Amino acid sequence: MDVELIFKIAAVGILVAVLNILLSRSGRDDQALMVTLAALVVVLALVVQEISSLFDLIKHLFGL
Amino acid sequence: MELIFKAVIVGVTGAVLTVLIKKTNPEIATVLAFAVCSLIAGLGMRMLSSVMELISLAQASTQISSAYTAPVIKCVGVGICAKLGADLCKDAGQTAVASTVELCGAGCALYVSLPLIKTLLQLLGELT
Numbered sequence: 001m002d003v004e005l006i007f008k009i010a011a012v013g014i015l016v017a018v019l020n021i022l023l024s025r026s027g028r029d030d031q032a033l034m035v036t037l038a039a040l041v042v043v044l045a046l047v048v049q050e051i052s053s054l055f056d057l058i059k060h061l062f063g064l
Numbered sequence: 065m066e067l068i069f070k071a072v073i074v075g076v077t078g079a080v081l082t083v084l085i086k087k088t089n090p091e092i093a094t095v096l097a098f099a100v101c102s103l104i105a106g107l108g109m110r111m112l113s114s115v116m117e118l119i120s121l122a123q124a125s126t127q128i129s130s131a132y133t134a135p136v137i138k139c140v141g142v143g144i145c146a147k148l149g150a151d152l153c154k155d156a157g158q159t160a161v162a163s164t165v166e167l168c169g170a171g172c173a174l175y176v177s178l179p180l181i182k183t184l185l186q187l188l189g190e191l192t
Contacts, residue, residue, distance in 0.1 A: 062141025
């Protein structure tokens with residue numbers, strides 16, 4: 001599962017980049033910002049699970 | 065042994081993708097860097113668990129009480145966590161936050177090794 005996570009986040013990043021250019025070109029800059037915020041929330045939700053599983057592993061491994 | 069190849073491949077592709085995204089939206093690039101870091105650290109940690117088994121085996125055979133080895137292992141864990149967190153903050157451009165994370169890591173390591181220091185002082189007290 002893990003390598004797909006990186007490609008998923010990269011795909012979201014590229015999609016948001018294209019959308020931003022499209023929206024800003026057509027003059028709707030506020031919606032471009034909304035798209036960026038939404039994408040950031042989605043990406044953070046994906047990454048938070050990965051980081052918490054890492055810290056659980058560290059806690060279990062080192063007996064913290 | 066293929067773990068090192070997987071780590072290198074994941075690291076390099078993650079770095080390239082981070083550079084790709086950094087130009088247009090740097091915040092997603094930073095989060096991507098966090099994801100790649102935690103992935104590779106997870107790979108490394110799983111490999112480290114076999115080392116931990118060896119340490120506990122050695123400790124059982126030499127009858128060293130775990131009061132001495134446990135703080136050392138905890139200090140290693142705290143150090144790894146603090147270093148990872150501080151470098152992630154530095155990547156995101158926040159060097160002040162990174163130094164406070166390192167300070168907190170040092171405090172936690174010291175706190176973990178307090179019992180060890182106490183036993184050491186008692187030992188010294190008995191000697192003199």
